[in-house]
Amino acid sequence: MASGHxxxxxxxxxxGLRAKCVVxxxxxxxxxxxxxxxxxxxxxxxxxxxxxxxxxxxxxxxFSDPWENSGWWFGFDCAHFGDGEIVPIPGMQMPEEFVYxxxxxxxxxxxxxxxxxxxxxxxxxxMTRKPAEWGN
Numbered sequence: 001m002a003s004g005h006x007x008x009x010x011x012x013x014x015x016g017l018r019a020k021c022v023v024x025x026x027x028x029x030x031x032x033x034x035x036x037x038x039x040x041x042x043x044x045x046x047x048x049x050x051x052x053x054x055x056x057x058x059x060x061x062x063f064s065d066p067w068e069n070s071g072w073w074f075g076f077d078c079a080h081f082g083d084g085e086i087v088p089i090p091g092m093q094m095p096e097e098f099v100y101x102x103x104x105x106x107x108x109x110x111x112x113x114x115x116x117x118x119x120x121x122x123x124x125x126x127m128t129r130k131p132a133e134w135g136n
């Protein structure tokens with residue numbers, strides 16, 4: 001997780017997992033959004049490296065780690081080619097055909113909801129414990 005960031009939205013997903021939309025900021029201002037979904041300690045993917053988790057999310061998973069002393073978080077970023085910057089880097093001029101709008105909060109929320117559903121579905125496909133029993 002980048003050191004300069006602010007939480008733009010935090011909520012409980014429809015799948016019952018916590019999620020956060022975070023804006024990563026650099027010295028010149030807000031740069032791009034990232035989305036994160038937490039799995040609790042009883043989840044079978046708790047502690048797993050993102051590179052081994054087969055889910056479909058914008059740009060693929062780019063993060064897995066504990067965060068804020070709670071759970072294990074999986075995340076993705078919107079800093080890929082075709083993802084615009086919220087505040088462009090000063091002095092960096094891109095040709096107009098390479099200037100894209102940044103991914104919106106609504107886009108990142110929808111991707112987090114999709115990721116949470118896939119992480120919850122992983123349990124129903126691979127485990128016998130129900131989500132309500134994960135933390136026990």
